[in-house]
Amino acid sequence: MAYEKLALPEVLLFTPKVFGDERGFFFESFNEREFTGATGFQANFVQDNHSKSVKGVLRGLHYQLPPHAQGKLVRVVQGAVFDVAVDIRKSSPNFGRWAGALLSAENKQQLWIPPGFAHGFVTLTDTAEFLYKTTDLYAPQSERCIAWDDPTIGVDWHYGEAPQLSAKDLQGAALGAAEVFE
Template sequence: MTMQVTATAIADVKLIKPDVFGDERGFFFESFNQREFASLVNGGEAVEFVQDNHSRSAKGVLRGLHYQIRQAQGKLVRVIAGEVFDVAVDIRKGSPTFGQWVGALLSADNKMQMWVPPGFAHGFVVTSESAEFLYKTTDYWAREHERCIAWNDPAIGIDWPIGFAPVLSEKDRSGKLLKDAEVYP
């Protein structure tokens, strides 16, 4: 086995800790293994990733809460430099955890990954001086279907671990409250 999988408070969102092999030369780990991912993370069902994305952000940059209302994307996310607080919000109207969130610190040091399945809004804030964030998606980016929920929606109540106003893009400053947003059935 090359990974340890832990369910979060929202069972569909998983934290993945790879087995890391290291010595004085450095380290090695499998960042993705289709068979193990299907078996341990996704109930035996294979997931096809179609796009890899890479972003770099400075301390205090908050990206999210993003999702696509059509061409819903599952995301396997990780950090290769620095640290972020990563968040998934259940926006599946019929779900018993609708409107609830889970979050975890992902860093280059802990090498943790988070599986954010389709049906969730996703976001993160950079808690280190900068961070490089990688993620695989299960569908292609489609600007016309992209939506954004307000990062600070009081109905969701995310406890972002920052003591200052985050740096936001125009899109993220214009995010809708969950009660006004398009959501999944």
């Protein structure tokens, strides 16, 4: 599995080696040794999530604070999304910067979003099914949300219309007012 660092060096885009023929295809979607070698992070994935969204749905920017901070390994198995990670570690030289990638069923790429980063995506196709592994369980008391359109972050969502948001995401805090990582 090949990988590349995005605009934020801790956020990695993984591209699997796909073996295909007239019968279909096969690829390793996760290999602990290769993942640890690439990220330097000994992940203990404890929860898998699966969501489906229609075109224009934007989910994010979500994260969990310690002691339930989550790393996420995300991918799309149907459709396409533009996926974003934002560095929300005050001590980081990249605080408030973002990186993004097009994830699709076709390209089979995965994005690693480490703890200390907010995460979100917007659905670009009629529907998209999104799978992700997390390094901690969902803990609503630790969950936070930063406004998807915070101008200090300035994410280019690659979506030209007003997105559909949940009530929770409509209440996202500005980065300057949000509880973040030290």
